Structure formats: C-alpha cells, structure tokens
Amino acid sequence: MSLIEVRGLKKSFGSLDVLRGVDLTAEQGERIAIIGSSGCGKSVFLRSLCMLEKPDAGKVFIDGQEITAKGAGVDRIRRSIGMVFQKFNLFSEMNVIDNLCLAPTHILKMPRKEAEERAMKLLGQVGLAGRAKDWPTVLSGGEQQRIAICRCLMMEPKLLLFDEPTSALDPTMVGEVLAVIRMLAKQDMGMLIVTHEMNFAREVADRVLFLADGVIYEQGTPAEIFDAPKREKTVDFIRKIKYFNYEIRGRRFDLMRMQGGIQTFGEKYGLDPQHISRLQLCCEETVYVLLENCYPGRDDVEVDLSVSHAEQNQTTQIDIICGGAPCNPFEQEKYSINVKILKSLSARLDYRRTNDRNEITIQL
C-alpha cells in the first residue's frame, strides 16, 4: 500500500484556480522534491495534504486512510505526518524541551520522563542538546528550524512535509538545516519537500515534481528534470535557474538591473564577490563597446546577454549575441583600454560572425 495517494486534488481561492487536479502516489520512504515558480501552488498542495487547506475536490489518502473524507478523524490521521514550516512556528510561550514534549505527552499520553529522554536524544542528533532549556526567541533561525524538525520527529511520523524549510533563513544558516534533512533522508524517512534549493533537491530527491498550471506538469528523476526536461515550461524554468538572461533593447537600458541580476545569479552559485564583480565588469565593458560600434548613434539596439556557470570546472561563461554592424569588440584600437581590461579578466575570448550577427563568448 502506498503511503500517500492523491486523486484529482482541486483548490481555488476566489476565481483563482490554484490546483486543477493533482494526482500523486508516493511510496513508503520515498523522497520527493516539488519545484515550480512562485505562486504555482506548491505550498497549497502541501498544505492540502494535511488539511490545513481544505481541498474543493479530490481525495487524499494517508497510509490508506482518507483524510479528506467527511468525519475522518483528521486529528488522528495527521499524527502520521509531520509538517515543517517556512517560519518554524515554534511555540513562543514555552521553552525548547516543552515545545518537543507537548504533543507526545498530551496526544500519545507518553510519560513526561520518556518524552524528555526522546527529546534529548533528538536534540543531540541535530547538535542542539545544549539548547533544551532555552526559549525560541533567543535562538537563531537555523536553530529554530532544526528544533521544529525535532518537534515533528517526536511523534514518529511516517512522512515529513517540508514547506520551503530554508526560505526564511539567513544564507549562512541554510546549510545546517539542509544537513539535518539530509541526515533524515539517510534514515529512509519519507518526505515531500517544496524547495527553491535546486542543488539540494537534485541530491536528496528520488523524484522531482515540477508544478505548473495547477497540475504536476512534469515529473521524473532529478537527472531527467534538471538535465533533460521535456516539456516547454519545464525547459523554460530549468533554463532560468541555470542561466541569467538579459535583453538590451535600447541605448539607455537598465544597467543596474542587469548588474543586479548578475549579482543574484552569482550569489546563487556561491561565487565569491570578487568573481562576481569581474563578471559584471566584463559584461558592462563588452556591452558598451558593442553598442558604440555595432549601433553607432542608433537606438534600435538588439543585444542578448546570457550568463551561465558550470559547476564541474567552476567556469563562468558570458554569451552575447548582438545585431547591427560587424564588430569584433576585442580588436578595437579606439577601445584598447577596455579590451585590455577584458583580456586581463577573462580566460578565453571568442568572436564569431554568423547569420549577420556578432556572437561573443567570454569565459572566466
């Protein structure tokens, strides 16, 4: 019997159809990552599984019991799933150990002593045994989230739902929370993870679901989804993760936006600040040389810039396609200083003229 089975799940808010019939079967111990652009209904889907959102139509079976049925003991069925929230949601009016022991002592009628022993064991596993008597407010986000995960584990669930567990965290704390989730994955805990951490999803998940248009638009192994997506929207989504694209359509384009985009892209791949600023400098210099030579005095500019990063050999590549007059930006006497800068910063500079367009490749 499958651990979770979803049939034709639908949910709308007012006139907005968020979920339009989602079907899913997940086996015991299976780890599934759910990705998709913001607002595609990933969180709503997860929340519907444990009835935090009441679906408009469709059925959800947890461990063979229909949680969506009328008069189904929702409170009882929920015990077999744990949910980890973006904002941790630790109980603010009690300390860490009470946060952990509240549910087992009240719901499972576990003796307080036994609950505390189990709590201390779990806290030890996530490296927070010393925090047992602290109150949530004095803990960092990463610590709070690790404790929130322990709080779920106290009930020994068969499945954990993670709703963007690292999105509210400072970048320095993402790692410690992901480490805990990885540890659980090794223990064969079943999980559904809504996440924007694509590398993490690739590493931990057995299966990746891409949500779009209110349905599971495409699904497959991490390799299938991330390296060889088949359908249009998936391809588009994956490309946007892997590349930074910017189209310049005027002489007075938004330079700050372009640079900001490169910055964000670089940070996503953990590039060091110096590398990012070199990247920005290369883009800026090249674009201005091209604008001056390919479109002298004209404003019908068409320059497409894209930045990608290959993690295997840690190289970053800038591809620029530019219309207008032929021009090799690396052989311009007038701009010798710019060219010198480019040559000193980059590992490789290429220029091709194909289909009446200038194609430039810069590797760093």
Place this chain on the structure above:
Amino acid sequence: MTVRISALALLLGTLLGAAVCLLRTRKNPILRGIASVYIAVLRGTPVLMLLLLLYYGVFARSGLAPVTVAVITFALNVSAHVAELLRAALRASDRGQAEAARTLGFSAWDAFRLVTLPQVLHIARPVYQSTIVNLIQWTSVVGYVTITDLTRVINNTASRTMQPLLTIIIGMLIYLALSYIVFGLFALSDRRRQRKRGAAA
C-alpha cells in the same frame, strides 16, 4: 468599597468579556452583529450614564442594593473593553503556531488552549493592566447612586474639616497608591516570568 466594587466588577467583567469576544469572533453574522453593537454602545457611552440608567431606570423597582447595581454596571463596561482587548490579542497571535499544533495532531480546542491562549494572555497583559487601573478610577462616580466610596468619603471629609486642598490631595494619593499596587503586582509577575525565561538563556 472602591476596592470591593472594582474587584468584583473586574472578575465578572473579564468572564463576560471573554464570552462576548467569543461571540464577536464567530462566523455567524447575527451573533457577531449583536456582540459588535454591545461593544460599540458600552465603549461609546460614559459609564456614569449606564450607572444612572441601571439604577434609576432598569433596576429602579427591583430593590437591588446600590452596590450590586454598581458592580453590574462596571462589569458590563469592563466586559466591552476586555472583549475588544482579547479580540485584538487573538488577531495578533501567531496563526502559524496554531497550524503547527494542528499538524502534530492536536484538536482545534487543544491547539487553542495549549498554544494560542498563552500567547493571547501574553499580548493582552499590558492593556489589561491599564484597564484595571482605569476601572478603579471610573468607580469614583458611584457616589451618584448613594454609595460611600473613596471619592465620597474624601468629599465628605473635605466639607467637614474645611480643608479641601489637603483632603483631596490625600484622596488622590490613595487612588495613586491603589493604581501602583496594580502596577506593582504586574511588575512582580513580569519579573517572575523573566526569571523563568532568563534562567536558561
């Protein structure tokens, strides 16, 4: 007398206020409407008017003791304030925590009792404290219905001794002292909470 009326009115008013708040946050529009009107009327009119209305109007022939009428009056008044105070605290409480409790398997009532209620009380504390102090001061109008409270005593003493300045200043000091007892009690329990939290931090 001042203290007794205040204490009784506070006790009854708080209980009634919680009940009104319950109605006010229902989904049923009729119940919610009744509660809203109740709160609006009681908060929007002087408590002295209510006292006179009840004493000379509603309970005029019932033979109720003036003190009982005063307690009822102030209980009603306090209940309106407490109802709003609790509603505000309820809205300010963290829904996420209640959701977390539900997903752990708690029933709606248990999630409220164990997780939301402690937050509500924590948020409501400072305002509740000033509600109590206000209540003590508002009770100074009960002299209108023949009750001999602190204000009345002071007033009488002032006219008997022909020393209004001194007597009234003494009266004010007594009210001040009562208020400070309330502040003091809250500060004391605040400190105990702090100690409990701070001990491990």
